[in-house]
Amino acid sequence: MENKTAIINAEEHLGLVRLCANRFRGRGIEYDDLYSSGCIGLLKAVKAFDTQRGVKFSTYAVPVILGEIKRMFRDGGAIKVSRQLKELSLRITRVRDEYTKEYGYDPSVSELSKKLDVSEDEIAAAIAAAIPPMSLTALSEMDEHSEIDIPTESPDIEISDIIALRQVMDRLDKTDRTLIYLRYYKSQTQSQTAEVLGMSQVQVSRREKKILEYMRREML
Secondary structure, three states: OOOOOOOOOHHHHHHHHHHHHHOOOOOOOOHHHHHHHHHHHHHHHHHHOOHHHOOOHHHHHHHHHHHHHHHHHHOOOOOOOOHHHHHHHHHHHHHHHHHHHHHOOOOOHHHHHHHHOOOHHHHHHHHHHOOOOOOOOOHHHOOOOOOOOOOOOOOHHHHHHHHHHHHHHHHOOHHHHHHHHHHHHOOOOHHHHHHHHOOOHHHHHHHHHHHHHHHHHHHO
């Protein structure tokens, strides 16, 4: 059966890359390198995503991004950038500078794509490859735990849970979302939450129970 692919804008999902890259901070590879590798994983996920899988793109993309980042540790932290990507990166820099001078703001990936007649995926890859590495931490600031090593714990499940929770929260109406935010992010009591929402403490208690049951079902 022929795969049905969806049009996914990689730029809209860069938050997934940041989320994944942050999990590997302090493991011996600079954050910018982790982020660049994660962007490559994101582009691979965009190209391979199939709507028939029955999962959201973010759920599918996270393991692909993590796999690309973990590959860096196996390869000793090296990211190989092709000459074609380097040349495209230089062209992007020139066009971006000209665009910013003319319009007063940085062009988006889609705008750069139209200007250079290159696909958005290639633009995103070239931008990621061009991110300069940060200075290595001085040896005097390093401790015995900063050696290069592949993390023994897997962050995949935790990251997937965070993404799933955010997706469920986004589907709640404004009042329910505020209730959960006040109770579990601001640690307010049911009485304090009731005062903010103009409800009774009993109403908050009942509503909170229903919302949590709904969220558990959706996340499962």
